Amino acid sequence: MEVISQFSAVLAGIFSSQIILYIMLGAVIGTLIAVLPGIGGLSGVALLLPFTFGLDPYTAIAFLLATLAVTSTADSIPAILFGVPGTPASMVTVLDGHPMAKRGEAGRAMGAAFTSSVLGGIFGAAVLLATIPFIMPVMMRATSPELLGLVIFGLAMVAAVSGQSLARGIGAACLGVLLAYIGQDPQTATLRWTFGQVYLWDGVGILLVALGIYALPELVDMAILNTRIAQTEKENSSALNGEWQGVKDALSHPWLMTKSSGISAVLGVVPAIGAAVIPWLVYAYVSATTRGKSQFGNGDVRGVIAVESSNNATVGGALLPTLTFGIPGSAPMALILGGLLLHGIAPGPDMLVGKIDFTYMMIATIVVANIFGGFLAFGLTRWLAKLVFVRSSILVPIMLSIVMIGAVQSSRSWGDVIAVILIGILGWLMKRARWSRAPFFLAFILAPLVDRYFHISMNIHGWDWVARPFVWPMLVGSLLFVVMLMLRRFFQARRRNEDRAPAQWRVEFRPSADLLFSVGGLAVTFAAFVTSLAWTFRAGILPQIVSGLGIACCVIALVTCVLHRRVPDAATATEGNFDIETDFGQMTQKTVSWRAGLFLGALCVMCGLGWLIGLPVALIGFVLLAMIAMGERPIQAFVICVATSVVGWALFEKFLRLSWPNPLYQLFGG
Structure with a gap:
């Protein structure tokens, strides 16, 4: 009761001071930033940090935190409408939100997303407030072995989002881990797969992988189809007025929201995992334990509700280690930590004792910002949902230019542009080959954590870290989870086929996207294994384990491509693929490949021209052409291009003041 009384007093103080105005301003800015793919909460907070120098500490931190909190709500807008994640945290929203938009249910998806985000953020803050006395002792005892056990359990969740083929899912995860290991090994300073490029010494940024693996493939498919996102004409019922149905959907699943946000708030306390990982874990858990789970990944509103409840709840959880230990719970929280230090506030245990009112103020800010941001985003739903009926010939060039602008903010170099295009090609090939991209991205995020905690644990405890009281149950639980999932899939397939005629096996070699990708994956993992043998033991042990597992999975996937199991009268199974599927209708594979090649080729030409004359000029030319x-029509295209260029100049150059990679002529003093 004392906690509730103190929190209520802080909440009342917020509404009676200027802090509420800055919270509202931060919510507006956060909404605008989140709609732009690649900018996100991290860049948004970084851009706003200098503007807080003249504010008092309470107001400054409330302003920054409100911007960050609302980003987790509004980033679902581009994810649902275009299949382009506004931030890495909203990538899971794409799985069910974008298929709903394609069915003409964009309004319903956004209504459910905003409602779940607001309620999830509030509930997550409440869970944080209630569990602070209980979580603190656990956090104080958690060391590297315990964190490693938790991360390994997170990797085991890859099996739950692997789609129909566990071998392809784990193989995709291995490719994601290998991509994450590119760069200088932090333990031994060994350069791993940098190919002599200084740009790769720091590895590939998570933002580039997020935009490349999900955003670019969806834009390529939209360009191939060259139609509107929504193929139906349900403008009045589903797309524009469906937001209230989305609200009803969210409110009719209170246990789903409670479960998702509660788990996320607790997991958010664990440093370094953050909102890029937790929604995947929650989605994997919910999709595996919910009745009627076969629709997850195919446009199920329950997937949107679970993920959006999770996104906002992690903000509150990530706040706790930032305040109490000075250890950022996520990447954006590192900037909040910087803001605290800039304003003379030292994180530590005193934040829960002598400065508890400041802690309550930050939690209250999350609650207020979520409510205001939810109403703001909800008010935009009707207008934003109309975008699904805009022609792809207008949307795709504009969205692609925004994606490229967001990508170059990773390190402000031309390597960012090249990396996002190459990863985008990889993502499109994975999509065509039906290799789920969810395990790839989840493994990419968790791999550096495994590397870090494994070496620290080995240095301190040797192999004894495996026997620690909290660690071995997590390892055993991870193994049991994968085994039980395999057994359940086996028995489900057996029950589906027991009333049908016996299956017939045949060997048939026929070229397919799956076959080609399996061969390519086998070549990559084998080459990775061979090259890693030249490294020291500490630098090469984990890459060798992962590449060896990847070789085995790719061989299995290759065998299944050649050895076909034909079941008479069996329906084609599409459930549980955990990826977005594009229906190209009567379009042949040759036509699809030709159009994709033209689009990606034009993108590469744009990249080359940008290197010569500057990226902004090249993007304007690309949009027009x-x-x-x-x-x-040329005149209409010219008018739209000029209008978007003016808006982009005002937003990116004057307001956000983004920097661009230097073109070639500037290197010669031009």
Whole structure:
């Protein structure tokens, strides 16, 4: 009761001071930033940090935290409408939100997302408030072995989002881990797969992988189809007025929201995991334990509700280690930590004793910002949902330019542009080959944590870390989870086929995207294994284990491509693929490949021109020519291009003040 009384007093103080105005301003800015793919909460807080120098500590931190909290709500807008995640945290929203938009249910998806985000953020803050006295002792005892056990359990969740083929899912995860290991090994300073490029010494940024593996493939498919996102005409019922149905959907699943946000708030306390990982874990758990789970990944509103409840709840959880230990619970929280230090506030245990009112103020800010941001985003739903009926010839070039602008903010170098294009090609090939991209991205995020905690644990405890009281149950639980999932899939397939005629096996070699990708994956993992043998033991042990497992999975996937099991009268199973599927209708594979090659080729040409004359100029030219090539009238394309260029100049150059990689002519004093 004392906690509730103190928190209520702080909440009342917020509404009676200027802090509420800055919270509202931060919510507006956070909403605008979140709609732009690649900018996100991290860049948004970084850009706003200098503007807080003249504010008092309470107001400054409330302003920054409100911006960050609302980003987790509004980033679902581009994820649902275009299949382009506004931030890495909203990538899971794409799985069910974008298929709903394609069915003409964008309004319903966004209504459910915003409602779940608001309620999830509030509930997550409440869970944080209630569990602070109980979580603190556990956090104080957690060391590297315990964190390693938790991360390994997170990797085991890869099996739950692997789609129909566990071998392809684990193989995709191995490719994600190998991509994460590119760069200088932090333990031994060994350069791993940098190919002589200084740019790769720091590895590949998570933002580039997020945009490349999910955003670019969806834009390529939209360009191939060259139609509107929504193929139906349900403008009045589903797309524009469906937001209230989405609210009803969210409110009709209170246990789903409670479970998702509660788990996320607790997991958010663990340092370094953050909102990029936790929604995947929650989605994997919910999809594996919910009745009627076969629709997850195919446009199930329950998937949107679970993920959006999780996204906002992690903000509150990540706040606790930031305040109490000075250890950022996520990447954006590192900037909040910087803001605290800039304003003379030293994180530590005193934040829960002598400065408890400041802690309550930050939690209250999350609650207020979520409510205001939810109403703001909800008010935009009706207008934003209309975008699904805009022609792809207009949307695709503009969205692609925004994605590229967001990508170059990773390190402000041309390597960012090249990396996002190459990863985008990989993502498109994975999508065509039906290799789920969810395990790839989840493994990419968790791999550096495994590397870090494994070596620290080995240095301190040797192999005895495995026998620690908290660690071995997590390892055993991870193994049991994978085994039980395999057994359940086996018995489910057996029950489906027991009433049918016996299956017939045949060997048939036929070229397919799956076959080609399996061969490519086998070549990559084998080459990775061979090259890692030249490294020291500490630098090469984990890459060798992962590449060896990847070789085995790719061989299994290759065998299944050649050895076909034909079940008479069996329906084609599409459930549980955990990825977005594009229906190209009567379009042949040759036509799809040709159009994809043209689009990606034009993108590479744009990259080369940008290197010569500057990226902003090249993007303007690309937008204009792409619109004309996709069927827009030249005059109309010119007007739209000029209008978007003016808006982009005002937003990116004057307001956000983004920096660009230097073109070639500047290197010669031009």
